[in-house]
Amino acid sequence: MLFVWFLLQLWFLQGCVCEFPFKSYYDSTLADLMSINETYSGPLLSPFNKTRVPGSKGSKEVQEFVLDEFKSMNQNWAVELQNFEENGYEFTNMIFSLGSNDSYLALAAHYDSKLEPDGFIGGIDSAAPCAMLLYLSHFIDDVITEDLSVIDPTLLGQFTGVKIIFFDGEEAFKEWTSTDSLYGSRHAAAKWEKDGTLDKMDLFVLLDLLGGKESITVPNYTKAARAFYKNLLQIERTYNKFYGASDKIFQSSVSNNIRISDDQEPFFTRGVKTLHLIPFPFPSSWHTLADDYAHLDEKHIHKWCIIMCEFIIKYWNPDKVPLHPFKPVIQEITS
Ligand SMILES: *[C@@H]1O[C@H](CO)[C@@H](O)[C@H](O)[C@H]1NC(C)=O
Ligand SMILES: *[C@@H]1O[C@H](CO)[C@@H](O)[C@H](O)[C@H]1NC(C)=O
Ligand SMILES: *[C@@H]1O[C@H](CO)[C@@H](O)[C@H](O)[C@H]1NC(C)=O
Ligand SMILES: *[C@@H]1O[C@H](CO)[C@@H](O)[C@H](O)[C@H]1NC(C)=O
Numbered sequence: 605m606l607f608v609w610f611l612l613q614l615w616f617l618q619g620c621v622c623e624f625p626f627k628s629y630y631d632s633t634l635a636d637l638m639s640i641n642e643t644y645s646g647p648l649l650s651p652f653n654k655t656r657v658p659g660s661k662g663s664k665e666v667q668e669f670v671l672d673e674f675k676s677m678n679q680n681w682a683v684e685l686q687n688f689e690e691n692g693y694e695f696t697n698m699i700f701s702l703g704s705n706d707s708y709l710a711l712a713a714h715y716d717s718k719l720e721p722d723g724f725i726g727g728i729d730s731a732a733p734c735a736m737l738l739y740l741s742h743f744i745d746d747v748i749t750e751d752l753s754v755i756d757p758t759l760l761g762q763f764t765g766v767k768i769i770f771f772d773g774e775e776a777f778k779e780w781t782s783t784d785s786l787y788g789s790r791h792a793a794a795k796w797e798k799d800g801t802l803d804k805m806d807l808f809v810l811l812d813l814l815g816g817k818e819s820i821t822v823p824n825y826t827k828a829a830r831a832f833y834k835n836l837l838q839i840e841r842t843y844n845k846f847y848g849a850s851d852k853i854f855q856s857s858v859s860n861n862i863r864i865s866d867d868q869e870p871f872f873t874r875g876v877k878t879l880h881l882i883p884f885p886f887p888s889s890w891h892t893l894a895d896d897y898a899h900l901d902e903k904h905i906h907k908w909c910i911i912m913c914e915f916i917i918k919y920w921n922p923d924k925v926p927l928h929p930f931k932p933v934i935q936e937i938t939s
């Protein structure tokens with residue numbers, strides 16, 4: 605009897621190791637929403653394929669697209685627009701909240717593009733990360749809408765709240781200095797420190813320079829993020845096994861004590877736990893005209909989407925993931 609039980613356990617565990625509970629969700633939605641090749645990009649990616657300098661027409665178009673995207677979701681996401689002026693430029697941070705504001709996970713990327721060189725698109729910096737944020741938002745929205753009744757009421761058992769943040773003005777207009785860079789994140793962190801919003805932020809995750817063709821390593825930059833980094837390591841291992849991939853973005857042997865100046869900095873210096881998902885060294889296309897859509901990579905983009913969806917599920921279920929690997933999953937998503 606004990607032996608049979610043991611065998612069952614083994615079988616169950618094995619099922620867990622090689623299966624993602626939402627695999628068919630990923631397979632059916634990624635192909636549509638996040639596809640990309642040399643000449644075509646899917647509906648969540650293509651709107652960012654333009655210059656997005658703060659205050660410009662391209663920036664406004666992207667804002668409208670992102671706002672419409674959240675309006676189209678099932679849940680009633682709260683919208684916060686932070687408009688401000690600095691250095692003669694107009695900036696707009698876009699923040700979308702779901703659930704509680706008293707304890708929440710923050711997921712962020714910057715949607716502005718660099719003023720120079722002229723025509724700079726910023727495919728990995730950060731068009732693709734912004735599209736990934738939208739994909740994650742749809743995922744959260746669908747899981748909360750459908751999953752609670754369809755799959756398992758405990759799947760998001762510890763879901764409290766989430767804020768999806770699109771920062772403006774990450775890039776410097778001239779030389780990168782402490783006053784010419786990080787306009788949006790400096791503004792948001794200062795405002796939220798004053799009104800108490802920052803105290804309720806449990807973890808700040810920043811996606812940057814992701815989705816390109818070059819293979820990358822993302823080290824763990826902070827002690828406070830160790831446990832979360834470990835989760836990413838494990839999820840990637842499962843992903844690689846299951847999808848037949850071999851590149852290792854996360855590596856426990858790589859320990860990095862450098863700090864890269866980016867949108868996590870105004871939060872990190874105020875004591876927020878930050879998980880900075882940026883490769884080091886930077887991809888060679890960084891801040892050149894080569895950082896365009898022709899140099900984005902579908903496989904990498906899809907991998908990041910899946911890893912981050914699994915990360916989010918695990919974040920809200922630290923003790924019991926993966927859950928019910930063989931249950932049905934949601935087939936549809938509205939967009
Ligand atoms: C990106 O935009 C450029 C310019 O409009 C276009 O030529 C190119 O096909 C687009 N690339 C993708 C992958 O969508
Ligand atoms: C790119 O994808 C589009 C849409 O799926 C397809 O019509 C087109 O043939 C593809 N182009 C290449 C070069 O693979
Ligand atoms: C959370 O904060 C946002 C932005 O300030 C606000 O619009 C929203 O109503 C708040 N949500 C709850 C549940 O209080
Ligand atoms: C980050 O986390 C990894 C694995 O959890 C650990 O090996 C590494 O030492 C950590 N890095 C820092 C800077 O704390």
Ligand SMILES: [Zn+2]
Pocket residue numbers: 718729775891
């Ligand atoms: Zn940049």
